Amino acid sequence: MSEEVGDDDSPVPLDEGCLPLPVEFEALYLFNQVAFHVLAVLGTNDAAEQAVHRGFLEILNLWDKLKAESEDLQQEVWAIMRRTVISEGLLSLRERMAALDSGRGLYEALGNLPPRQFDVMVLRYIGGHSTKRIAWYMGVTASTVDYHCRQARQRLAPKYYRILQNTQEGTS
Numbered sequence: 001m002s003e004e005v006g007d008d009d010s011p012v013p014l015d016e017g018c019l020p021l022p023v024e025f026e027a028l029y030l031f032n033q034v035a036f037h038v039l040a041v042l043g044t045n046d047a048a049e050q051a052v053h054r055g056f057l058e059i060l061n062l063w064d065k066l067k068a069e070s071e072d073l074q075q076e077v078w079a080i081m082r083r084t085v086i087s088e089g090l091l092s093l094r095e096r097m098a099a100l101d102s103g104r105g106l107y108e109a110l111g112n113l114p115p116r117q118f119d120v121m122v123l124r125y126i127g128g129h130s131t132k133r134i135a136w137y138m139g140v141t142a143s144t145v146d147y148h149c150r151q152a153r154q155r156l157a158p159k160y161y162r163i164l165q166n167t168q169e170g171t172s
Contacts, residue, residue, distance in 0.1 A: 025063050028077065029056055036081050048085075055084040075139030082119070082138075093122065106160050117152035120145055 021029075036052045059066070059080050070076045097107035110121060116138075123134045124145075131149075135142045 021060070022063060024067070025060060028059070028073075032077065032081075036085060051085040052081075055081045058084055072139060074136075078137065078139035106156075109156055109160065113152050113155060117148045117155070120148040121152045124149060 033052060033056075036055065059077060062080070066073060066076050095111075097111045100107040110118065113121065119138065120134060123129045123137065124131070129137070131142045131145050134145045138145065
């Protein structure tokens with residue numbers, strides 16, 4: 001977090017006239033930064049770094065409100081990151097998947113899932129993350145992750161049941 005955007009959209013170093021960051025925000029940043037980089041399905045580390053930086057700047061701008069009004073800060077942070085970071089990467093991934101031809105239409109079908117179902121399927125089957133880890137990333141319970149995964153599989157079944165069954169065996 002070395003710069004922010006000025007009034008004329010030019011980068012401004014944070015050490016020029018910037019107040020110190022709230023300690024709780026710094027802790028949140030340090031604790032979550034690597035995890036959100038893993039989620040940034042953007043192709044390059046630089047693109048992931050920029051997207052995560054943008055997400056944390058938005059969180060910083062809303063920090064006082066989030067602390068005062070949020071019942072579940074991790075879930076609120078997830079929602080902001082998803083909107084600013086993950087959506088960018090997952091939308092790009094959706095477009096790339098739709099352009100791929102599996103010969104069976106699986107990529108297009110995955111790309112047409114509702115956002116949370118798509119996220120869970122990508123994080124579980126492409127990212128290889130456990131239910132517990134996905135729940136932590138998304139700020140929801142493990143049962144909610146399992147629910148979205150079941151819903152996605154039901155949408156994709158029966159046409160893609162065998163493909164999903166083979167990939168599920170390796171990710172329990």
